[in-house]
Amino acid sequence: MVRQPYLKKGTWSHDEDQKLIAYIRKYGIWNWNEMPKFAGLQRSGKSCRLRWMNYLRPNIRRGNFSREEEETIIHLQKTLGNRWSAIAARLPQRTDNDIKNYWNTRLKKRIMGEKKNSSSATTETKSSMEENSSDADSSMMVDILLDYQIPTMDDFPELAADTTISLSDCDLSVAVDDHYNMAMDNNLVYDHYNMAMDNNLVSSENYWEIENLWGQSLTMEGLDCEVMSPNSQLWLHEPIYACDSYYDPVVELWFNPFI
DNA sequence: AAACGCATCAACCGCACTGTC
DNA sequence: CGACAGTGCGGTTGATGCGTT
Numbered sequence: 001m002v003r004q005p006y007l008k009k010g011t012w013s014h015d016e017d018q019k020l021i022a023y024i025r026k027y028g029i030w031n032w033n034e035m036p037k038f039a040g041l042q043r044s045g046k047s048c049r050l051r052w053m054n055y056l057r058p059n060i061r062r063g064n065f066s067r068e069e070e071e072t073i074i075h076l077q078k079t080l081g082n083r084w085s086a087i088a089a090r091l092p093q094r095t096d097n098d099i100k101n102y103w104n105t106r107l108k109k110r111i112m113g114e115k116k117n118s119s120s121a122t123t124e125t126k127s128s129m130e131e132n133s134s135d136a137d138s139s140m141m142v143d144i145l146l147d148y149q150i151p152t153m154d155d156f157p158e159l160a161a162d163t164t165i166s167l168s169d170c171d172l173s174v175a176v177d178d179h180y181n182m183a184m185d186n187n188l189v190y191d192h193y194n195m196a197m198d199n200n201l202v203s204s205e206n207y208w209e210i211e212n213l214w215g216q217s218l219t220m221e222g223l224d225c226e227v228m229s230p231n232s233q234l235w236l237h238e239p240i241y242a243c244d245s246y247y248d249p250v251v252e253l254w255f256n257p258f259i
Numbered sequence: 260a261a262a263c264g265c266a267t268c269a270a271c272c273g274c275a276c277t278g279t280c
Numbered sequence: 281c282g283a284c285a286g287t288g289c290g291g292t293t294g295a296t297g298c299g300t301t
Contacts (some may be wrong), residue, residue: 011269011295033286049287050270083291100290101268 012051016041020048021056041162054097067100072105073099099236 009017023039029052032045033172041048054060065073069091076087084103091099 031286045286045287046272047270053288054269082290096289097269104291105267164262207271 006042007044007047009047012055016043017051020052024052024056054095057095059093062098065094069094073103074111077103077107119247120143206220220237 011255019039019041023035027038029035032049034045036043036045036048037043039048043051072091078091080086082100084100088094088096088099
């Protein structure tokens with residue numbers, strides 16, 4: 001009879017966060033089920049993955065959703081349904097869990113309230129939205145996002161899976177520039193890409209945009225440890241979060257992991 | 260100050276999907 | 281083709297905080 005090791009549940013402690021971050025920074029993500037053991041965590045792989053994806057991962061934006069983000073979520077939810085991961089893919093720096101929570105606790109109620117008031121009022125709101133230029137802009141942005149298909153590595157079969165990719169020293173531009181321009185006609189993607197590459201050093205914000213644009217094949221999980229390393233270095237280079245208006249203990253962890 | 264209700268969000272659970280053998 | 285392992289996703293729950301009585 002195999003004795004199951006004790007697996008802790010519930011809220012993560014500061015110490016556990018430290019261990020997971022330190023481990024991933026050093027070795028990258030290779031196997032969620034095995035990692036906790038080596039990282040000295042008494043957690044399931046699932047729990048580690050969730051904690052990482054929803055809280056510890058760099059470039060996660062926390063705090064209040066902007067009006068534009070709200071409109072985007074509402075629009076995408078209407079179009080895509082409760083496909084939170086798909087919605088999150090179109091909202092840089094927000095996690096699917098955050099979006100799901102925000103929808104369930106706030107937006108859904110608001111929508112229900114609006115519907116309850118009267119259907120005519122809803123129509124009125126829609127037309128007033130169209131009149132309002134900023135709202136119209138956000139609506140247009142949503143349309144662009146909806147039309148935009150995120151490319152994956154499948155779109156670039158020329159690129160070998162073991163290609164060394166280092167955003168921090170712009171190897172990426174050398175490796176994929178031609179393929180990218182050749183394959184992508186979408187100006188939105190092209191602008192994001194150029195915006196990032198115009199900088200000598202790719203900022204974490206731009207990195208996030210690129211990561212989203214290039215799909216999961218270019219994220220940590222899709223890459224082996226060799227390819228992971230440059231990305232890890234990138235995080236070390238600039239572990240800055242977009243939302244800087246409040247204290248976040250995770251930011252503190254990234255800057256001072258061994259406090 | 261205590262009790263209560265509600266809102267929020269981190270985390271869990273179960274299922275589905277995908278890749279490998 | 282089926283079994284299995286690893287991973288991802290969406291629904292749900294439970295702990296916590298906050299406002300109200």
